[in-house]
Amino acid sequence: MSIFTFQTSINLKQKHHNPPNYKPPLKKFLSTFFIKNSYKSECQFLPFIPASQSVAAVVFGQTSPQSRLYPLTKRRSEGAVPIAGSYRLIDAVISNCINSNISKIYALTQFNSTSLNSHLSRAYSGGLLTNREFLEVIAAYQSPEDDNWFQGTADAMRRCLWVLEQHPAVDFLVLPGNHLYKMDYQKLIEAHRNNKADVTVAVLDKQRNYNTSFGSFNVDFGNRVIGFKDEPNLIDITALSINNGFNEKLSSMGIYVMNRHVMIKLLQESFPTANDLKNEVIPGAISLGLKVHAYRFDGYWEDMRSIEAYYKANMDSTKKTNINYNFYDRDFPVYTLPRHLPPSLVGDAVITDSVIGDGCILNRCSIRSSIIGPRTRVGDGAVIEDSVIIGSDIYQSEPERRTGGENLKHMSVPIGIGEGSFIKKTIIDKNAKIGKNVKIINRDNVQEANNESDGYVITSGIVVIMRGAVLPDESIL
Known part of the structure; x- marks a missing residue:
C-alpha cells in the first residue's frame, strides 16, 4: 500500500x-x-x-x-x-x-x-x-x-x-x-x-x-x-x-x-x-x-x-435576542464554502424562529425553533420542532425518490423528511431517509442509548439519527 x-x-x-x-x-x-x-x-x-x-x-x-x-x-x-x-x-x-x-x-x-x-x-x-x-x-x-x-x-x-x-x-x-x-x-x-x-x-x-x-x-x-x-x-x-x-x-x-x-x-x-x-x-x-x-x-x-453542547449552540443560533454567537455580525463575519445552490423553495409552510439553509424544498409543513440544512426536503404535514436537520449532499431525481434510490430494502423512502412525520429535539445527520408518518419524540424519555445498528443513538436525551440512516414509514422512536 x-x-x-x-x-x-x-x-x-x-x-x-x-x-x-x-x-x-x-x-x-x-x-x-x-x-x-x-x-x-x-x-x-x-x-x-x-x-x-x-x-x-x-x-x-x-x-x-x-x-x-x-x-x-x-x-x-x-x-x-x-x-x-x-x-x-x-x-x-x-x-x-x-x-x-x-x-x-x-x-x-x-x-x-x-x-x-x-x-x-x-x-x-x-x-x-x-x-x-x-x-x-x-x-x-x-x-x-x-x-x-x-x-x-x-x-x-x-x-x-x-x-x-x-x-x-x-x-x-x-x-x-x-x-x-x-x-x-x-x-x-x-x-x-x-x-x-x-x-x-x-x-x-x-x-x-x-x-x-x-x-x-x-x-x-x-x-x-x-x-x-x-x-x-x-x-x-x-x-x-x-x-x-x-x-x-x-x-x-x-x-x-x-x-x-x-x-x-x-x-x-x-x-x-x-x-x-x-x-x-x-x-x-x-x-x-x-x-x-x-x-x-x-x-x-x-x-x-x-x-448536548453542540445541540445548544445550534439552538442558540435561532434566537433573536441574547445571542451568544452571532453569525450575522457585519463587522466580524463568518466565512464558509459558497455552495451556489438555488434559493430555498417554500410552499404553504409555517416557519418560526428557525434557520433555513440554501436549496431546501419545504412543502406544507411546520418548522419551529429548528436548523434546516442545505438541500433538505420536508413533506406535506411534517412537523419539526427544536431540531437540527443537517441536510443532504445531493438532490434525488424523481425516479430515485419513488424507488428510494439503489437501496431496494427500503423502497420508496427518499432522502429527506417524509409526509406527516413529527420530529422533536433531534439531530438528523446528512442524507438520512425519514419515511412517512415517522415519530422521533423519544417517547420513553431515554437519556442514553446506543442503537447504531438501527441508525440512531440517544445522548443526554437528544436523539441523533446517523448519516445515511433509514427510518421506514410509521417508525416510532
Missing part, C-alpha cells in the same frame, strides 16, 4: 516544499530577534510588526480520535461538523484568523480528514485569500524517517517543522479547530509581545465557572503562569513561585502563542519525544522556568465538549 503526503497550498503563487532537513534563512526583520541557549527570556520583540507579516496560525482539525461529538464524527473530524445550517465548526476559527488579519494558516489534519480537507481546500481558495495569503492543509503522513502517524499535537508540529519553518514568522498561534467563539487574535499577540513572553496561553476569565478539557493554569497577580493541572489525568506542576500568596486558577482554552525559536527548541531539544502540547510541552515550559503568560478572554466560548 502506497503512503503519500497530502498537501494543498491555497495560494495564487505555487509553493514548493523543501525536504525535512532543509533550514531556510530568516528574513531581515528577524535579525534583531534572538534567544540565548538558556531559557531565560532574552527575546527582543518588535511590537509594531503587524501580525499579518509575522504570525502564522496552526489549526488542528481534531486533537484526538476519541471525539465527544460521536456519532456526528463517525465519518468526519470535529472541525468538519456542520453547524447553524451553512457552516462547519472550523469556519469559526479560520474566520477569526481572517478577521484578525492573520493570513498565513496551516491546517494539520488526521482523523477522518477527507471531508475537512475538501472543505478547507474549496472554501478558502481564491476570493477570501489574496496572493499574499494562504491556507495550507497538511494531512498526517508517513515518511522514510518516521513510519507512524501523528501521535498528538506536539508530535504533529514537530513532524511539520520543515514546512512551518519556511514561513519567517516571529510567533506561531496554535488553535484547536473545533471551538465556537470570536476573538481578535491581534490583541492576544499584542499582549504576548508586550509581556515579552516566551509562551502565552489563552484562559477563560475568572467569572466563567467552566471546566474545559484543556486543564487549568495557576496564575499570579501579573498573569504569569506558575503551574498547570489537568484534572482528569491528575497532572499537577507545583507553582514555581507565588507572589504575595496570590494564586488564581483559570481554565485553559487550548490556545497558545509560542515564540518561533522557543517552540523549535521545546519540540526538538527539551521534549523531543513529547506527543502532546497540553500535557507535556506547555507544562514542561513552565517547569523549565520559561516566561509563560496568561491572556484572559471574557467572551462567549464553547468547545463542543458534548452532543
Whole structure:
C-alpha cells in the first residue's frame, strides 16, 4: 500500500516544499530577534510588526480520535461538523484568523480528514485569500524517517517543522479547530509581545465557572503562569513561585502563542519525544522556568465538549435576542464554502424562529425553533420542532425518490423528511431517509442509548439519527 503526503497550498503563487532537513534563512526583520541557549527570556520583540507579516496560525482539525461529538464524527473530524445550517465548526476559527488579519494558516489534519480537507481546500481558495495569503492543509503522513502517524499535537508540529519553518514568522498561534467563539487574535499577540513572553496561553476569565478539557493554569497577580493541572489525568506542576500568596486558577482554552525559536527548541531539544502540547510541552515550559503568560478572554466560548453542547449552540443560533454567537455580525463575519445552490423553495409552510439553509424544498409543513440544512426536503404535514436537520449532499431525481434510490430494502423512502412525520429535539445527520408518518419524540424519555445498528443513538436525551440512516414509514422512536 502506497503512503503519500497530502498537501494543498491555497495560494495564487505555487509553493514548493523543501525536504525535512532543509533550514531556510530568516528574513531581515528577524535579525534583531534572538534567544540565548538558556531559557531565560532574552527575546527582543518588535511590537509594531503587524501580525499579518509575522504570525502564522496552526489549526488542528481534531486533537484526538476519541471525539465527544460521536456519532456526528463517525465519518468526519470535529472541525468538519456542520453547524447553524451553512457552516462547519472550523469556519469559526479560520474566520477569526481572517478577521484578525492573520493570513498565513496551516491546517494539520488526521482523523477522518477527507471531508475537512475538501472543505478547507474549496472554501478558502481564491476570493477570501489574496496572493499574499494562504491556507495550507497538511494531512498526517508517513515518511522514510518516521513510519507512524501523528501521535498528538506536539508530535504533529514537530513532524511539520520543515514546512512551518519556511514561513519567517516571529510567533506561531496554535488553535484547536473545533471551538465556537470570536476573538481578535491581534490583541492576544499584542499582549504576548508586550509581556515579552516566551509562551502565552489563552484562559477563560475568572467569572466563567467552566471546566474545559484543556486543564487549568495557576496564575499570579501579573498573569504569569506558575503551574498547570489537568484534572482528569491528575497532572499537577507545583507553582514555581507565588507572589504575595496570590494564586488564581483559570481554565485553559487550548490556545497558545509560542515564540518561533522557543517552540523549535521545546519540540526538538527539551521534549523531543513529547506527543502532546497540553500535557507535556506547555507544562514542561513552565517547569523549565520559561516566561509563560496568561491572556484572559471574557467572551462567549464553547468547545463542543458534548452532543448536548453542540445541540445548544445550534439552538442558540435561532434566537433573536441574547445571542451568544452571532453569525450575522457585519463587522466580524463568518466565512464558509459558497455552495451556489438555488434559493430555498417554500410552499404553504409555517416557519418560526428557525434557520433555513440554501436549496431546501419545504412543502406544507411546520418548522419551529429548528436548523434546516442545505438541500433538505420536508413533506406535506411534517412537523419539526427544536431540531437540527443537517441536510443532504445531493438532490434525488424523481425516479430515485419513488424507488428510494439503489437501496431496494427500503423502497420508496427518499432522502429527506417524509409526509406527516413529527420530529422533536433531534439531530438528523446528512442524507438520512425519514419515511412517512415517522415519530422521533423519544417517547420513553431515554437519556442514553446506543442503537447504531438501527441508525440512531440517544445522548443526554437528544436523539441523533446517523448519516445515511433509514427510518421506514410509521417508525416510532
